[in-house]
Amino acid sequence: MNLNPLILILTVGSLAACASPTPPSISSQDVESRFAEFERVNMLPRTSIDNLPTGTASFVGSAGGRASGDADGAVIGDMVMNVNFDGNTIDGLINNLNLLDENDVPEQLLGGDLTLSGSEADGVLRAIASGQLTAVGEERIRGSANVTLNLNGNVVTDTTEGDSVTGTVSGRAGGNFDITISDENFYGKSN
Numbered sequence: 001m002n003l004n005p006l007i008l009i010l011t012v013g014s015l016a017a018c019a020s021p022t023p024p025s026i027s028s029q030d031v032e033s034r035f036a037e038f039e040r041v042n043m044l045p046r047t048s049i050d051n052l053p054t055g056t057a058s059f060v061g062s063a064g065g066r067a068s069g070d071a072d073g074a075v076i077g078d079m080v081m082n083v084n085f086d087g088n089t090i091d092g093l094i095n096n097l098n099l100l101d102e103n104d105v106p107e108q109l110l111g112g113d114l115t116l117s118g119s120e121a122d123g124v125l126r127a128i129a130s131g132q133l134t135a136v137g138e139e140r141i142r143g144s145a146n147v148t149l150n151l152n153g154n155v156v157t158d159t160t161e162g163d164s165v166t167g168t169v170s171g172r173a174g175g176n177f178d179i180t181i182s183d184e185n186f187y188g189k190s191n
Contacts (some may be wrong), residue, residue, distance in 0.1 A: 001157045002023065008155040008171045009174060011026050016019060017159065018098065019161045020136070020137050020154055021068055021107065021108035021135070021136055021137035021141075021149040022109045022110075022111070022135075022137075023109065024099075024106030024107060024108055024109050025096055025098060025106075025109045026076070026106050027098075027106065027125050028104065028105050028106065029102060030106075030177065031076060031104050031105075031106065032042055032104075034062045034064070034119050035090035035104075037061070037062070037187060038062070038166070038185045038186075038187045040070065041061075041156065041164050041187040041189070042157065042165045042166045042185065042187070043143055044115055044156040044157060044158055044164060044166070045157055046123060046154050046155070046156055046157075046158045047154075047155045047156055047158060047161055048123075049122045049123060050156070051161040051162060052085055052122070052123050052155060052161075053083075053085050053155075053161070053162045053163075053190075054083070054085055054086060055083055055085060055086060056083065056085070056086075056181070057078070057082070057083050057085065057162070057190045058080060058081070058082050058092075058164045058190060058191065059079075059081045059082075059083065059188030059189060059190050060078075060079070060080050060188050060189060060190075060191065061078075061079050061081075061103060061153065061165075061186065061187040061188030061189060062076060062077065062078060062079055062080040062186065062187060062188075063076070063078075063094050063129070063149075063184075063185070063186035063187075064076030064077060064171055064183050064184050064185065064186075065109065065149070065169045065170065065180045065181035065183065065184030065185075066105070066171065066182050066183045067070045067100075067181070068098070068180050068183065069177075069178045069179045069180050069181070069184075070140040070177040070178050070179055071099055071140065071141050071177070071179050072101075072102050073099065073102045073103075073104070073107070074086060074099075074100040074104060074184065074189055075087060075097055075098070075099055075100065075110070075179070075181060076097070076098055076100060077094050077095060077096050077097035077098065077114075078094065078095055078096040078118075079092065079093070079094045079179050079186055079188055080092045080093050080188070081116060081127070081165060081186075081188050082116075083120050083125070083155070083165070084120070085120060087111065088119065088120050088121055088162065089118070089119060090116060090117065090118035090119060090125060090126075091115075091116055091118075091119055091125045092115075092116035092169045093113055093114070093115060093116060094113070094114040094116065094129050095112075095113040095114070095151075096109070096110070097103075097110045097112070097114075097133060098110065099135070099141065103139050105119075108135065108136070108141075109136075109138065110133045110134065110136055111133065111136075111174070112131055112132050112133040112144075114131040114133075114147055115130060115131055115147065116128070116129050116151070117130075117142050117146060118151070121156075123152055123155040124152065124153075124155055125152065125153045125154060125155065125165060126151075126152055126188040127150075127153070127166060128148060128149065128150060129147070129148070129149040129151060129171075130146075130149070131146075131147055132144050132145065132147065132175075133145055133147050134147055134171060135177060135191070140177060141177045142176060143175065143176025143177060144175050144176055145173035145174055145175035145176060145177050145178070145179070146174055146175050147171065147172070147173040148160060148171050149171035149181060150169070150170050150171050151164055151167055151168070151169055151186055152166060152167050152168050153166050153167015153168065153186065154166065157188065162189070162190075163190045164187065164188065164189045165186070165187065165188045166185065166187045166188075167185065167186055168185055168186075169181060169184045169186055170182045170184075
């Protein structure tokens with residue numbers, strides 16, 4: 001009788017280690033749309049210093065990067081970047097991060113959020129996104145990793161002066177899985 005609880009615990013532990021990856025929260029079409037929007041926003045002109053917004057503006061968009069290491073492909077997620085033009089500070093969040101395969105097909109949703117912190121000076125943006133991401137299932141990408149990403153970019157003009165942001169993303173994730181993030185981007189548009 002005393003062995004049954006022990007057998008049950010071992011079985012449940014084994015199942016948890018082999019759990020299926022969390023299904024992605026975006027489609028391949030969503031990925032294509034985000035890449036196309038970055039290309040469009042990235043071509044917009046920088047906003048002149050005289051035409052930058054005042055106060056705080058929230059820019060909603062996406063951030064991601066090419067992934068190499070324990071996973072080859074890309075990581076892409078939602079971004080909200082709040083820029084305080086009077087105080088020259090940046091805060092915000094990157095979440096809903098999905099791991100993509102080498103063909104940019106979403107494979108799994110990663111758990112966790114990355115917190116944005118940085119500065120703005122004359123429309124030039126410098127921020128760091130940091131936090132912990134978790135993955136379930138796939139043997140090479142399982143457990144948790146601490147993430148630090150560098151975001152460098154500019155305030156640009158789409159339909160009104162200073163209504164968008166765009167730039168590059170690079171950094172790494174290290175822990176139970178290791179990934180280097182490079183050669184990708186972020187973009188956002190104010191409401």
